[in-house]
Amino acid sequence: MTAPAPTPAIDPPLPAGRRPLLEVVDLHVRFDTAAGSAQAVRGVSFTVDEGETIGIVGESGCGKSATILSLPRLLPPSIATISGGSVRFDGTDLLHANERTLHSVRGGEIGVIFQDPLSSLNPVLRMRRQLTEGPRQHLGLTKSKAAERALELLTAVGIPDPQRRLRQYPSEYSGGMRQRAMIAMALASEPRLLLADEPTTALDVTVQAQILALVRRLRVERGLSVVWVTHDLGIIAGLADRVLVMYAGTIVEQADVRTIYHQPHHPYTQALLDSIPRVDVRRRSALPSIPGAPPSLIDPPLGCPFTARCAHRMERCDHERPALRVIGEGHTSACFLDITPKKSS
Amino acid sequence: MGYSGGRRWTRALAVLAALSIAIAACGSDKKGGTTGTAAQTTTAAPSGSSPATTPATTPATTPATTGAQPSAPTGELKIAASMADLATLDPPRAFADINGLLQPFWGEPLVTIDPADPTKILPALAASWTVSGDGLTYAFKLRTDAKFSTGNTMTADDVVFSFERLKNIQGSVAFVLDGATSIVATDPSTVTITLSAADSAFLAKVTNSALMVLDSTELKKNGAVSDATAKDADKAEAFLNTATVGTGPYMLKEWKRNERIVFDANPNYTGANKPAFATITVQDVREPATQAQLLQGGSVDLATNIDSDTAAGLKDASGVKVDTVQSVNLLYLALNNKAPSPFADPKVRQAIQKAIDYDGVGILTGATKRPAAVIPLGLQGIDKVTPVATDVEGAKKLLADAGLAAGFSIDVTFANYAPYGVPLTTLWEKISADLAKVNITLNLKPVEYDAWLQAYRAGGLPLTSSIWAPDFLDVTNYLDWFGSPESPVSKRVGFNSPEAGALFNQVKATTDPAKREDLSAQAATIMRDDASLIPVVQPNSIIAYRTTISHVEYSPNHQIEITAITPG
């Protein structure tokens, strides 16, 4: 891909020596449902540098999945509309790209791992077919070369007896194996950016740890950029360089991983951190430990969306929406609080 | 699932949609008409009808001139006929109406009937014949020029072989020769048949197309046997299904069962009825509506199974002619006086005979004339007997005389089908309405044909309806079947008239036509007045054909005389 000169990022300032691979500015996504029009993503901006791993955390329904799936325009157009903003990948405007460009970017430049590996694999096609179609299209491999590559990929993601596994159908794989296969599939055409949409939610803890280790290794080996979406801050800790915390379709805090964990500013981030279990137990439900529920996105509140659940709520929070502001180096937060509040624990 | 779902609204919508398509199609009629001819070349071209080539053919009436070489017949006559019953082409084994239609193509009997007057016998393969004074011996003098399609000349031996074979195979048509005790060739051109008892209808029986003369030389080569062992030993059926070795104007070219049967003109034909077409193709088409479409579309020249409903749709079709002719079939009511029922009293039967509104029935069925008794109009004597007229008051009076002025109710079990295009349910509803006027209530019980036939044959139905098509065209067929006390139907319904039986025997023994007519009329009068069997309809026969052919005529014994048809 012929990449024009990298667009200088304005906010937050980039560390020297890195250039943005992906640049998202003021992204808006609207979901048209029977109940009404929901503002799922409301002005999200961020950048991803080459080799960087971004974690996006937030409760279910905060717009994190909608954000990343809208980047390669994978949301179903019948329901979801990207109503504003821009997405530039290596200089290409993805929101206005033609079908052809989109087809070569998808898979070829941006790989996606989905939340539910079983439903994301076609039940009636052999794994070989699903693993080879990408490389054949993007890398121009022959059928046999693509099959060789699929074999290598399955080996790389740690699937034993890959020769046999290639001949099988998704239903013959175990849950963990399916997710590994999904990763192999996402990486098959050597993309530069990996978008992972809660890929470990459905897996048990052991498998989850194995998958994380795998991604970490591949990131180093291949110099991948990764955007990892999860509701689990615990996962992000060992994986991400930088963390975006999303709430009600907006980014409420953004900082490097160390800062988020040690000096969280936004009360929502703090609440999330508090909800990380002391003992690592298998968990599927979305953070029951934060009391209250996120606001409706069909009719979002005027002020701070978190105000109803906030322990530090102030009067202005009800009618004034706090903008993201720089509160430290590479650290932004959308909260009126001046100082970092003490942890409630 | 599927074909008979109960979603009525779906059906209704679909029908509307279909109609709209049909209407749209009507719009493009003209365009389709012009482009269609090119696309139709393989099928349409009603070949036999191309006017340019017709003069070559000799009309049926032209006497044959032996020696003179007539030009070869051309073109193709295409016919749509239901051939469900066409099981075999071997005449002794055949039994079905369709055989009557097809057999004259390739075979000729010794004598034939005059289509205009079924009581008249005309020469065919026999140039002349004599009957002995006692009516027991028939000597047929054969034509000497008759040739089979094989090229062999027909002789008396062929006649003897064919007749003996038919008699001994014991097929259903064998009854025709039941009374023949000897069939011998007295010389190469004379066959003498001796009967066990006088039978004045013998010649009428011999007109049966199954009594065609076949080439015995060819038959013997192909496993035919004519002696008493024939019913098991004869193996010629398979051969006869592939080759017709008769003397008729056409000969079998191909028989594709269930599909079509094709005949070519017989180059060795020497008779008067010269083939008018090079080829006759009969397509096996069962459905009257389909036959009508083929006729309209010009894919066939003649449709033989058009019913009255379908005929109505053809009235305005261009290039199509529909002839309605009185047939020799009958539809009659059977009033059983054996079973415990009011019908034991003849006055009650006569009351019913008077109560029926025959004019109304005629409007319903399209057939306006009816005979007085179960003998079709046109046969000996019956035309002279006046049918009982509708007379409701007279019927009431008869019922009152029988002590049934208050009426009664009775079950009518009948076959639920439409013989000769007359739906019996409709007919019975009409009769039911008529009889209600004289306080008789009919409980109509339509049943399946087979169930009805079994019950009727067992004689257990108090009141029903049935049909009759002649086995041979002579009044004795009817007296034998309906008139004499020994006849099957008389026994079924309890009609027991010794006088009628005596008259039957006299007719059988009398060869004088005037005397036969007179005796028959007497028998018919007895049958009419007994009123056990009341003919209500002598149905019409419908023939639909394209105007590209002519001489399409009803035949009382062959349905349609196809060999007489000519192009133009």
Next chain:
Amino acid sequence: MSLLQYVVRRFLLAIPTIIGLSIVTFVLANYLPGDPLVRLLGERGAANPKIVATYTKRWGLDKSGPERYFVYMRNLVHGDLGRSTTTQRAVAKDLFDFFPATIELALAAIVVAAVGGVAAGMLAARFKSRWPDAGVRLLALLGSGVPVFWLGLLALEVFYLRLHWVPGPEGRLSSSTHVPPHTTGMYTFDALVHGQWATLWDALRHLILPAFVLGAYFLGLIARMVRASLLEIGGANYLVAARARGMSERRIMLVHALPNALIPVITVLGLAVGGLLAGAVLTETVFAWPGIGRYAVDTAKGLDYQAVLGVTILIGVIYVVSNVIVDVLYATLDPRIRIGR
């Protein structure tokens, strides 16, 4: 269990069913009211004791019912299907002669229903709620709502009498066309094999309309099913995943969505065999198509029990075979179904 073992086992399991079928048919054909002799001989012949005796003996009607059934089954094991009183020849010969016409018609109808139905369903799903969708739905309604008999006459009225696109209902070939040499008895196939292009064309022209009429019901059904199931799986995650791998919409439709959408259709095809054979009776009547449907009607009318049994057993076998084929197809399309387990 291997596929072969499975197929063999399925056929063995079908044997009792077919024997049961034969008993029921035999009883129905023999003990319903009606006298085959009258049907054979007419009232006149049936009134003559000599003729009746000859026929009774010839057709084995002098034996008792169970005895006749036993004899029939014994002969059946030896491949002898008996003789038809209707056609007066071997039932096996009749079936051999008439069945290819029906098979040809039914196969053509299945092809029409499957190809047409899938294409129409895809079109309707692709243009959901727009005019192609409405059009397809209307046609599907027409195909599945109108009785075959009526549809046949209507189709002939339009395409034969008015538009002259197809030949009339004169059977399988024009009278001027010669029957191709017998290889399968299916004229299109035989003409193709022997390179008789004119015959092939004529046979196809005669085949197309009855095939459409016979297949119309299933065409409509399949179109509606394909449409519904394509719309249902339209938002499936694996389609999004394929899109995420950069696959074109065309490929996603054909390679990823369609095989999934076809799984329920396969089940319908299994049912279609029964439906098509039932519909064939009427279609064959309307189009003068010389097939087994008409033979079944003719022989049933004639109380011709050996022929009726022959047809019944043949259809039973066809049913079993087609169900096995459908099962194998089903397992091929849907790997989640494992044959024999």
